[in-house]
Amino acid sequence: xxxxxxxxxxxxxxxxxxxxxxxxxxxxxxxxxxxxxxxxxxxxxxxxxxxxxxxxxxxxxxxxxxxxxxxxxxxxxxxxxxxxxxxxxxxxxxxxxxxxxxxxxxxxxxxxxxxxxxxxxxxxxxxxxxxxxxxxxxxxxxxxxxxxxxx
Numbered sequence: 649x650x651x652x653x654x655x656x657x658x659x660x661x662x663x664x665x666x667x668x669x670x671x672x673x674x675x676x677x678x679x680x681x682x683x684x685x686x687x688x689x690x691x692x693x694x695x696x697x698x699x700x701x702x703x704x705x706x707x708x709x710x711x712x713x714x715x716x717x718x719x720x721x722x723x724x725x726x727x728x729x730x731x732x733x734x735x736x737x738x739x740x741x742x743x744x745x746x747x748x749x750x751x752x753x754x755x756x757x758x759x760x761x762x763x764x765x766x767x768x769x770x771x772x773x774x775x776x777x778x779x780x781x782x783x784x785x786x787x788x789x790x791x792x793x794x795x796x797x798x799x
Contacts, residue, residue, distance in 0.1 A: 773799035
């Protein structure tokens with residue numbers, strides 16, 4: 649078949665129908681582009697909000713962890729980490745002592761259920777990073793408080 653025959657069969661016969669089809673195609677293009685841009689913005693906004701929340705939680709926890717680290721109360725540090733990680737957006741929390749003396753790690757017992765596609769979880773996991781907070785009191789470094797966000 650000649651290309652002109654194929655084009656004549658695919659295109660509408662009247663000028664009004666051609667204009668209407670051009671209008672529909674351009675409208676669908678603009679609407680779908682707008683929706684995709686909105687979802688892209690929302691995704692990055694949620695990632696940024698999750699990072700800010702993790703930083704705020706680590707700042708609040710740092711006072712309790714610092715006081716407990718000074719007196720060597722590992723049990724209180726573990727309970728504080730469990731309280732922060734339980735039923736939250738965090739996958740795990742850890743307190744890592746300097747010079748590989750030891751570390752306390754707590755995982756979320758009930759990780760959040762995901763209804764999102766696998767590719768989106770991988771993309772989000774690549775955008776999120778661990779939040780680290782140095783715990784030092786009086787110029788002495790007691791360790792690092794680390795929170796890992798669940799994608």
